Amino acid sequence: MSQRDGFAGGFVAGAIVGSVVGGFVGALIANRRDELIDEEEIQQLTNRPTEAKKAPNSRRPMKLSDTESMETARRSLEDKIAQLNATIDEVRQQLGNVNGSPSPSSSERTSL
Structure with missing residues (x-):
């Protein structure tokens, strides 16, 4: 103790x-x-x-002119958005198949 x-x-x-x-x-x-x-x-x-x-x-890095850099950034963002949309469509199809009901295709969806 x-x-x-x-x-x-x-x-x-x-x-x-x-x-x-x-x-x-x-x-x-x-x-x-x-x-x-x-x-x-x-x-x-x-x-x-x-x-x-x-x-x-x-x-x-070498600087591009403002219009060229804006155009490059816009193209890059458009490409990334297209990739994200394709990935979202794939995931929706996979989740629809898992739940047993087919998910609507991209042409059946309404645009926002």
Whole structure:
């Protein structure tokens, strides 16, 4: 029974001490990491200013004109809508066959 008497107090004390030590260690690690990152950023800016400016440009795709990009987006959306409609029709047919009654075909359905 003597082991159980001090369990709650030891548990609380351990949690408090562990929290303090963990917070202290975490703060030290974060501080050192920030210093290393700052040093690396300074080195990159001082050593290679032209490369730092070129990197974002190389990642950007070539821009189409507004009308071309709108047309491309419209075609892509139309294709995706057609695929979704075909998939919905297939699922309706499968569910109709499972329930025992054939589902109406796409020509029998009314448009919304």
